[in-house]
Amino acid sequence: MVTIIDYAINNLRSVEKAFVSLHIPVEVTDDPVRIQDAEKLVLPGVGAFADAMTNLRNKNLIGPIRESVNSGTPLLGLCLGLQLLFSESEEFGHTDGFHFIPGKVKRLPDRLLVPHIGWNQLHLQRSDPLLDGIREDSFVYFVHSYYAEPEDRGDVLATTDYDIEFASVARRGNVWATQFHPEKSQEVGLRMLKNFAVM
Numbered sequence: 001m002v003t004i005i006d007y008a009i010n011n012l013r014s015v016e017k018a019f020v021s022l023h024i025p026v027e028v029t030d031d032p033v034r035i036q037d038a039e040k041l042v043l044p045g046v047g048a049f050a051d052a053m054t055n056l057r058n059k060n061l062i063g064p065i066r067e068s069v070n071s072g073t074p075l076l077g078l079c080l081g082l083q084l085l086f087s088e089s090e091e092f093g094h095t096d097g098f099h100f101i102p103g104k105v106k107r108l109p110d111r112l113l114v115p116h117i118g119w120n121q122l123h124l125q126r127s128d129p130l131l132d133g134i135r136e137d138s139f140v141y142f143v144h145s146y147y148a149e150p151e152d153r154g155d156v157l158a159t160t161d162y163d164i165e166f167a168s169v170a171r172r173g174n175v176w177a178t179q180f181h182p183e184k185s186q187e188v189g190l191r192m193l194k195n196f197a198v199m
Helices: 012-021 032-036 049-058 062-070 080-084 186-198
Strands: 002-005 026-029 040-043 075-078 086-089 101-107 116-121 139-144 146-150 156-162 164-172 175-178
Touching: 002 012, 002 032, 012 026, 012 186, 026 032, 032 062, 040 062, 040 080, 040 186, 049 062, 049 080, 062 075, 075 080, 080 086, 080 146, 080 175, 086 146, 101 164, 116 156, 139 186, 146 164
Parallel strands: 002 026, 002 040, 040 075, 075 175, 086 101
Antiparallel strands: 101 146, 116 139, 156 164, 164 175
């Protein structure tokens, strides 16, 4: 069973539908007990970092998510969900994240067209169960204005070039994350969601 965390800011239904299309049991919940006891967790997200952390705090979900991850439960963050798993963000000032992956979330340079919207390629950095069956230069779908910069290059599974190179897939321990939207990335994204569900 995959448990999608509902914190009233994320694109829940498209992620849920993606798992349903793969015939993977899934639930969407904001129940702290269900989240703490989950077999696998998915943290989707769109919008602003600070608003997301505020909603998670107001729903009393930060503690249960931490306890679940610290007990070994696999967690997958998607888009803003990736950013929330890092230490901090500079969006609208400074906001602390979960610190599951040490590093900082930064705004894409002003010289670029921001937000970065559309299809771009993955450059695989190392093998991982999440990337099983994913080919070098596969295209995935992005919508973001900020990117995460891990402190440890070893936490980067794949990068993407958008004038600058940024981490598009990251992992530390039992925490995985994608900067793109796998639920909108057709066969490549669905393969990653399936990989996460069955690993």
